[in-house]
Structures are given as structure tokens and as C-alpha cells.
Amino acid sequence: MPALFGGGESPWAEGVPYGSLGVTVLSVLVFLPLYFINFRLSGVRMVLCVLLIASLGYLLLPYNGFSNTYVIFAVAAAAFIHASLWHRLSLVCLMLATFLLEILWLGLPVFIFGITVIIALAVFFGSHYQIEHQRKSAALKLSHDEVRRLAALAERERIGRDLHDLLGHTLSLIALKSELAGKLFERDAGAARREIDDVTRVARDALSQVRHAVTGIRAAGLSTELAAARQLLESAGVSFSYALADVELTTEQETALSLVVREAVTNIQRHARATKARVELVALREQLQLRIEDDGNGGDLRAGNGLTGIRERVNALDGQFRIDSSRSTGTRLDILLPLVEQSLPVNVPRVHHLMAPR
Structure with a gap:
């Protein structure tokens, strides 16, 4: 121990116990x-x-001046007590004040207390902010999951209402016209044939409407993911907008695009330091294009940031994946998937602008 203070000749070491x-x-x-x-x-x-x-630090101090290590450990441990910040700070002040009084009573150099305070408070607030960050991340994840759950619940209720309104009316009309055709069959074959033709037409219309409803069910996953993305990015202070073309997606395409959006938005929140982000789905001549872009720091992107998973999902659907990233313009992901025959745009894209509170 004397070597730490220059063989006992340093004025800082004068009066500091280091034996026992x-x-x-x-x-x-x-x-x-x-x-x-x-x-x-x-x-x-x-x-x-x-x-x-x-x-332990107080009891050891008369024998070893480095017993302040125990006081520092105690202050660091106080950060993990489940109490308000002011209550924990009060406990820290009590421990440090007791340590100062003992130093003055023993006549030890006050610089021991100064070093102890600097290190102890640095460790305490570092631990405090780490704990707060973990708590907020956990709360955000719960909120994120709750948004998904509520969106899925709302979508199930909408599907139930749509199917009730659609099938209830259509099946009643088919039953009525079928019964009427049966009664007219022997008396007026022409009228009966017309009723049967009406039944055929109504059934085909119902089939078309059911297909449209199923398309809405498949797109619900992407809509749910975008709602969750809004919640996640708003919490990080990022303004978010998206535009979706009204196209029919296969189940595999809708699932893959939802997971791609989730992965990309998570990367934006964690790594991009962006202020704006946008998701856009458009139908080209023979392809669907999903574009995700932000104005973050860009630069070199590592495959470990979820990009490998995105590439694998796109390749599994015979699609293409392109990425353009620079520190001046941010990052842009382009996903191109084959446009199946039924995936034709119904109308112009719906554009939503969702601005996070600044």
C-alpha cells in the first residue's frame, strides 16, 4: 500500500491508514x-x-483508508431499491454524511471523502438511468403489445359485423328466391328460370364480396403492424406516415411484409436516430413494391441488425431486396415481390400522416 502513495512521501498519503x-x-x-x-x-x-x-466501510476505516470501497458499493446498491429517486438520494446522503463525520472524527484527509463522493454518485446515477431505461423499454413493449392486441380485436369485430351483414342478407335472399322458384316450376317455367338465374347472380355477388372481405382479413396483419409502428416511433419522437395501395396480398406476402415492417421499424427506433420515417406499398406493372425510408444517420449497416432476416423472407417469395444508406440522406429499403394475377390496384393509395408530438 505505501507504494500507491510514493513510499509514504506524498502529502496525500499522510495520515491514511493502510495496514491491518x-x-x-x-x-x-x-x-x-x-x-x-x-x-x-x-x-x-x-x-x-x-x-x-x-x-463495513465505517468499521474498517480506522484500519484501512480504502474502506470507502464498501461505501461506494452501498451507494451503488441503493440505486436498485424500489423507492422514489428522492428517497434513495436521502439514503445516499445519509451514508455519505456518516462517512464524512467519521473521517473528520478520525482526523483523516478529506480528499478520501471527495473521491468517494465523486465515484459513488457517478455509479449511483449511472445505475439509476440504466434502471429507468429498462423500465421504460419494458413499458413500451407492453404498450406495443397492447396496440397489437386491440387492433386485432377491432379487426375481429369488424370481420364479424361484415360477415353477419353480408351473409345474413344474401343467404336469406337465396333461400327466398329458391323457394319461389320451386313453387313456380310447374305453373310458369320461364318465371322459375328467371328466379334461378337471380339466385345464381346473387350467389356470385356474394362470392365476390366474401373474397373482398377475405382480402381485408389478410391485410389486417399489415395494418396492425403499422399501428404498432406508429406507437413505437411516436414514443421515440419520430414523425411517421404511410401509403398503402389497395391490392390483394397472398397470405404469405402479407405475413412477410408485416414482419419486414416490424424489423425495419425496430431498427429505426433503436439505431437510426431519425426524425421522420415512411412506409409505402405500391403496385407496379408486375411487382409489389414496399419502401421503408427514414432520415436517420444511415452509413454502414451490419447484417446483424435484422437485415439478414428481411433478405431471407423476401428471397423465400422470389422477391428482391435493395438497400440504400448514407449518412446524409438516411436509409431506404425497397422490397419487390411478384404481383400475382389478382393483386391489381383497386383505387389510389390511401395516405396517412401521423405526426408524433414534439
Whole structure:
């Protein structure tokens, strides 16, 4: 220990105890169980354990000036107590004030206290902000999942209403006309044939409407994912807009595009530091194009940021995946999928502008 202070000649070392190896080893044997037990406790028991760790520092100080290490550990552990920040800071101030009073009582150099305060508070606030970040991330994930659940519930209710209104009326009309055709068959074959033709026409119309409803069900996954993307990006202060062409997607395409949007939006929230983001789905001559872009920092992108998964999903559907990223313009992802015969645009895209509160 004298070597740390230049062989005892440094003025900083004057009056600092550094001997008593046996007492120091004994304190370590007491400290280690307290340290590991502390993270399994909560409430008053955790507070008592923190105070015991600090007490080790107080008891060892007359024998070893480096006992402030225990006080620093105690302050760091106080950050994990389930209480308000002010209550935890009050406990920290109590422990540090007790340490200062003991230093003054023993006549030790005050610089020991100064070093202890700087390190202890740095560790305390670092741990505090890490805990707060984890808590907010967990709350955001719960909110994200809740948005998906509510969107799925609303979509199921809409599908139920649509099918009830569609099939209830259509099946009643088919039953009525079929019954009428049966009664007219022997008296007026021409009228009966006309009723049968009406039944055929109504059935075909119903089939077309059911197909349209199924298209809405398949697109619900993408709509749900976009609603979740809005929630996620708003929480990060990113303004978000999207435009979706009214096209029919196969189940595989809709699932793949939903997962691509989820992965890309997560990357924007975690890595891009963007202020704006946009998702756009358009129908070209022979292809569907999904474009996801942001104005973030761009630059070199590592395959580990979900890009490998996106590429694999696109390749599985015989699609193409392109990425353009630069630090000046941000990042743009283009996904091109084959346009199946029924995937024709019904009308112009619907554009939604969703601005996050600044």
C-alpha cells in the first residue's frame, strides 16, 4: 500500500491508514455474502442490507483508508431499491454524511471523502438511468403489445359485423328466391328460370364480396403492424406516415411484409436516430413494391441488425431486396415481390400522416 502513495512521501498519503491485512480480509468475507444476497431482497430488508455494507466501510476505516470501497458499493446498491429517486438520494446522503463525520472524527484527509463522493454518485446515477431505461423499454413493449392486441380485436369485430351483414342478407335472399322458384316450376317455367338465374347472380355477388372481405382479413396483419409502428416511433419522437395501395396480398406476402415492417421499424427506433420515417406499398406493372425510408444517420449497416432476416423472407417469395444508406440522406429499403394475377390496384393509395408530438 505505501507504494500507491510514493513510499509514504506524498502529502496525500499522510495520515491514511493502510495496514491491518487480517481485518481487511475478514471484512471481505463478510461483504461477499451481503453483496450477493442484496440483489435477492426487496423493501426494508434490502435497505438494511445496504446499510450493513456501508457499515463495513465505517468499521474498517480506522484500519484501512480504502474502506470507502464498501461505501461506494452501498451507494451503488441503493440505486436498485424500489423507492422514489428522492428517497434513495436521502439514503445516499445519509451514508455519505456518516462517512464524512467519521473521517473528520478520525482526523483523516478529506480528499478520501471527495473521491468517494465523486465515484459513488457517478455509479449511483449511472445505475439509476440504466434502471429507468429498462423500465421504460419494458413499458413500451407492453404498450406495443397492447396496440397489437386491440387492433386485432377491432379487426375481429369488424370481420364479424361484415360477415353477419353480408351473409345474413344474401343467404336469406337465396333461400327466398329458391323457394319461389320451386313453387313456380310447374305453373310458369320461364318465371322459375328467371328466379334461378337471380339466385345464381346473387350467389356470385356474394362470392365476390366474401373474397373482398377475405382480402381485408389478410391485410389486417399489415395494418396492425403499422399501428404498432406508429406507437413505437411516436414514443421515440419520430414523425411517421404511410401509403398503402389497395391490392390483394397472398397470405404469405402479407405475413412477410408485416414482419419486414416490424424489423425495419425496430431498427429505426433503436439505431437510426431519425426524425421522420415512411412506409409505402405500391403496385407496379408486375411487382409489389414496399419502401421503408427514414432520415436517420444511415452509413454502414451490419447484417446483424435484422437485415439478414428481411433478405431471407423476401428471397423465400422470389422477391428482391435493395438497400440504400448514407449518412446524409438516411436509409431506404425497397422490397419487390411478384404481383400475382389478382393483386391489381383497386383505387389510389390511401395516405396517412401521423405526426408524433414534439
